[in-house]
Amino acid sequence: MSTVASNMPKYRAPALDKGLDILELLARASAPMNMTEISEGVGRSKGEIFRMLQVLEERGYIARAPGESGYALTNRLFMLGMEQPPVKSAVEAALPVMHRLADRIQQPCHLVVPSREQIVVIARVDAPGDIGLVVRVGHRRPLAHSTSGLVLFAFQSEAIRARWLQMLLQSEPELDRARFVERADQARARGHARAASDVVDGVIDLSAPVLQHDHAVCALTIPFIERHPARIGADAAVAALRKAADEISHALMYGAGSGTAG
Template identity: 40%
Template sequence: MADLPDSDNGDKASYAAPALEKGLDILELLAEVGEPLSTRTIAERLQRSKSEIFRMVFVLQQRGYLVREAGTDRLALSRRLFDLGIRSPSGRQLTSVVLPLMERFSEESGQAAHLVVLSRAQTVVLATTSGHLDATVTVRPGYGRPALEANSGRLILAFQPEARRRSLMRDDPAEQARLDRPEIKEALALIVTQGHQIAPSRDILAVTDIACPVIGPAGQAQAAILVPCLQRHGVTTDEKAILTALKACCHEAGLRLAYS
């Protein structure tokens, strides 16, 4: 902002960019509601005319930020913002360091694995590996859930100082308030004591999540690696062996982050 002229009172003058603001309003609205909306609904919620929203929507579609829901006139966010986030220096570093270790883990164990971070009080899958078992659980990069409703989200939050924990949840005040509930505090404290999380999936039936933190140089969890173990008839999963291998993978990832 150093190139902005000073105003009469010595403060930096601000500039209005109406087109940019409308575009950002649309993106933020769709991110907040978490579901596709029609152009008319977007205009109503933003209290703008349908014609000016239509022009912005057209440009955002052309640039790949919005996609139209099949068979309807409703619009949703594409993966483009997510992809841009991954290509940021921090996202690239985390993925480039951890993904090769995850691939080695999946090759040796056969299990799928997900690299998960927190963003806007939600879990976000940055990368996945599929393993080589004939039946595993994988999700697409970008998949996410409310942090406290996901085992990986609770794990990441558990390995944070209190102030950082609240900062990570500031985009969802209702969920942030849940951090004060005794049962949540107890659950997070137990995860820290164990150093990992093994629990039934909060999203998929017949799946047990095994998750460990990737601890960065500051001693906080930068991410989690989660292994969704599918429960199958007649097949016994050695959860202890998976946990041991996963802990080693996360420990090595943390060391590499510290020296990268």
């Protein structure tokens, strides 16, 4: 059998292919896309995708952007993913600990998982007071350009790191691989990462790994804002963060409710 023949899918479902092509195209898009752009993006005529767009809209997977003629993904796929047992278990184990952490340090925190070359926020707890940075659930950023992503990469096996690096370089060929790996190694040696936010001035991102079997399944992150007068400094926040991440790791391994955060 030839190589081409062996790579051909065994079964075809043309309608399903069209729907998945549209969803994957919109997932990569940075802005809503109109029918012409979607038609060109998936390489199909408007007539071929017209009914598919209607069905996807009726089922709640896509929606027309407010005030625009274009389509964008809704959070339906994200919410379906959140129902997967590993993700649901992580959120259930983390939220009580995150609430105690936020109360203690008077800062917000959020939980992050990898999603191919990106990171996605799956849970958040806002600061108890009236000042704090809000990072919405479902927010995505390039893994290589986030402190949470750095931590997720740092605490993986060499084989997984090599695979992730290849994926990151495919999506961003100009990535400074040596510098990224160096920063990841430093974070692993320290047990956490600490870096000025490259999105918001005046914010220091503090991130620690939630571990299972010695590799990071999530990153617990604080977008730290210095308050005046300061109730707790960044060093104390890091200590509290690492203790919270350890507690979540323990809860995932042995079951929730097996410990408390100070």
